[in-house]
Amino acid sequence: MLRCAVLACLLTFVLVPSAHAAIGDELIPYVDASDDVHVGTPSRHAVTVRFGPRAAKLYRSLRGGPYSSGCIAERRRGTSSGGHNELPRKRSRVTIAVTPGADVCFVATAARASDGGCINPRTVRDRECVRFVVALSDRGRAIVDEIKRTFEIGGLFFEDEVPFAELQQILGGDLVTLATPDALPPPGTVGVFDDGNVRVVAALLADGTRWFARRDGGVYSTNVPRLFGDRDTLTLF
Known part of the structure; x- marks a missing residue:
């Protein structure tokens, strides 16, 4: 059952207690400008995410392989999937296809043996792990907070x-x-x-x-x- 998988992820990601982050902060890979990850202004169909020098380690874990992406637009009560694209090998911009009015987006790549545990983007049958989540609006940041608390509880x-x-x-x-x-x-x-x-x-x-x-x-x-x-x-x- 997926609830067991969620607990397994909690225990996998938070093996060392941290005074700086809640459980869900360790579990959901949310990134923003404080991580040197910068979200551009969304167009009608896409948004670009730029990785600065301090985000080089995160990008190295992604580069050179296929990825899928998706977004949620709360006001439209819908989600979108951007299909599969190829990540540039050099640290660069990543393009995410968006639903108009999107609040939150994610990028996922294929699960690896070294992952230990991860959050699946859609169903437990997906053999993908969410690598990062970005917010496109203030409501998006609130949604990320709600997602973290939901997985904790x-x-x-x-x-x-x-x-x-x-x-x-x-x-x-x-x-x-x-x-x-x-x-x-x-x-x-x-x-x-x-x-x-x-x-x-x-x-x-x-x-x-x-x-x-x-x-x-x-x-x-x-x-x-x-x-x-x-x-x-x-x-x-």
Whole structure:
């Protein structure tokens, strides 16, 4: 099931606890100008992403092979796929085909044996790994934040066979115990409450909104939009 794959990715990517990034920040490869990755002004059909000198290491992991891309335009409630293109061998610009009004885009390449774990762009059957995600708007940055929190909550809530103490040993201070089911976790952390009957996993969005998944006995509830339906099809877009 994909929820197990998400947990595996969480544990693969966050083997060393970090005081500088939340769990989802390690999991979702979001890049922006602070990484020396610069997004151009989108045209009607494409946007270019330029990799500066400080992004050379990231580009070396991509260059010289085929890639696929896709975007989401929230206002149009649609996604697009840019098909497959070839990445230049020299550090250069990468072109992504966009949906008009796109907010967030990604580039994916074929999965490799050395990946260990990765996020699939669409379905678990895709043999591709998302290599980077960029935002094209303020709403796009909020969407990336929501995606990160969704994977954190979905990945940890639906896999309760791993003891909390073991998870916390791996994830460190990024995973905290909630004193009550409705408690707020500190920003940048994922909070867990579990008394054997009630189980809650919660995290805060950048704007302070508390997102959660909760089980009271056999009753499941959540305010995370992408966890309303089939949790086994949780993908990036």
